[in-house]
Amino acid sequence: xxxxxxxxxxxxxKNRELTQTELDALAKELDAIxxxxxxxIGEKDAKxxxxxxxxxxxxxxxxxxxxxxxxxxxxxxxxTGLLGFAxxxxxxxxxxxxxxGQYDWMNDPKFQGATYEWxxxxxxxxxxxxxxxxxxxxxxxxxxxxxIGYGLIRLFPEQRWKPxxxxxxxxxxxxxxLFQWGVAIQNLEIGRVxxxxxxxxxxxxxxxxxxxxxxxxxxxxxxxxxxIAGPAxxxxxxxxxxxxxxxxxxTFSIIFCGHFTKDVEVFPKSVMQNESRGHWYMRQIRGSSNxxxxxxxxxxxxxxxxxxxxxxxxxxxxxxxxxxxxKVQAVCEKYGLNYNNASLFKQYxxxxxxxxxxxxxxxx
Numbered sequence: 001x002x003x004x005x006x007x008x009x010x011x012x013x014k015n016r017e018l019t020q021t022e023l024d025a026l027a028k029e030l031d032a033i034x035x036x037x038x039x040x041i042g043e044k045d046a047k048x049x050x051x052x053x054x055x056x057x058x059x060x061x062x063x064x065x066x067x068x069x070x071x072x073x074x075x076x077x078x079x080t081g082l083l084g085f086a087x088x089x090x091x092x093x094x095x096x097x098x099x100x101g102q103y104d105w106m107n108d109p110k111f112q113g114a115t116y117e118w119x120x121x122x123x124x125x126x127x128x129x130x131x132x133x134x135x136x137x138x139x140x141x142x143x144x145x146x147x148i149g150y151g152l153i154r155l156f157p158e159q160r161w162k163p164x165x166x167x168x169x170x171x172x173x174x175x176x177x178l179f180q181w182g183v184a185i186q187n188l189e190i191g192r193v194x195x196x197x198x199x200x201x202x203x204x205x206x207x208x209x210x211x212x213x214x215x216x217x218x219x220x221x222x223x224x225x226x227x228i229a230g231p232a233x234x235x236x237x238x239x240x241x242x243x244x245x246x247x248x249x250x251t252f253s254i255i256f257c258g259h260f261t262k263d264v265e266v267f268p269k270s271v272m273q274n275e276s277r278g279h280w281y282m283r284q285i286r287g288s289s290n291x292x293x294x295x296x297x298x299x300x301x302x303x304x305x306x307x308x309x310x311x312x313x314x315x316x317x318x319x320x321x322x323x324x325x326x327k328v329q330a331v332c333e334k335y336g337l338n339y340n341n342a343s344l345f346k347q348y349x350x351x352x353x354x355x356x357x358x359x360x361x362x363x364x
Contacts, residue, residue: 012263015286016336023278026335030281033327034313037320045317046106052093053110060086063243064225070235080239084246090119091247092254092302093318099124100132102317120247121214122184130187136314140259140266140287147259148266150175150182151191154358156266161361168359179248184210250300253348254291258307261289262350263340284311285332289340290325291347298322308339 066079095118103111138144192198221240291305303318
């Protein structure tokens with residue numbers, strides 16, 4: 001019998017359960033949307049990412065130059081803003097998307113996913129493991145996807161409650177401000193070391209490359225540039241500190257709004273048993289949420305405002321998601337799947353509600 005394929009944790013009435021036949025048809029239609037874009041990828045995409053690269057470079061140079069005159073408040077504000085913008089763009093629209101291999105076809109060493117190293121304290125190698133592989137393969141599967149709360153925050157009732165979560169409305173604030181550091185140490189799995197599930201030797205082997213990257217980043221932003229600024233050392237140091245903070249808050253906000261809003265679901269390991277491509281597609285849709293906004297807004301998010309499309313097609317140049325989105329939404333409506341799409345204000349509000357609500361031992 002062609003019965004609906006159910007998720008064990010199913011709880012969102014906005015989604016209809018699909019039969020295997022429907023799931024196969026869903027996969028076929030979503031594959032067709034991807035192939036249409038693949039057939040069209042070319043020089044215009046290459047020009048776009050090169051333009052992004054140049055914009056980041058010039059904004060960074062201009063920002064740091066302004067900070068050298070940072071004893072003047074307007075110059076400090078302008079320099080910090082430009083540097084913060086450059087760091088956001090490098091992290092979101094350039095680094096994240098390049099590391100996904102979206103521009104490997106260009107055969108340009110600057111845009112190779114396997115070798116690109118981005119401007120944050122975490123290493124790209126760690127990100128390729130925790131994000132590209134784990135998160136995108138096991139999206140929102142409890143016990144498999146470490147991005148569910150990053151081991152610090154309880155966001156779903158299916159997560160086991162611990163007394164320490166009572167403080168998460170407070171410690172989520174420094175986590176937001178220092179988000180790049182949380183991402184950096186994620187792969188170290190410090191909890192496993194404390195509980196004896198990971199040896200100190202294994203920990204140290206993973207720590208060494210991360211230590212080198214952290215040292216490099218700290219030296220660049222808080223020693224080298226302040227030092228060569230001479231009398232403007234303090235404005236340069238504080239400008240770098242605030243620019244990094246701006247990037248951290250923005251990245252935290254966009255990522256959390258793409259994964260932990262009201263209608264997003266979390267799944268048990270059992271969904272992996274004989275999971276078809278259509279079932280995988282459905283899990284991506286039900287485990288993601290989008291943000292509405294202008295073209296400039298989408299670019300600043302690295303097009304992760306289209307998180308649904310990104311989870312469906314992580315290796316497609318992200319600039320294409322905006323035009324793919326209406327087609328994906330139409331497919332979702334056809335098969336009775338909720339296309340979770342709302343403003344940043346609304347989605348962020350639902351994230352805050354989750355952080356506060358599940359600090360307590362609620363089970364639904």
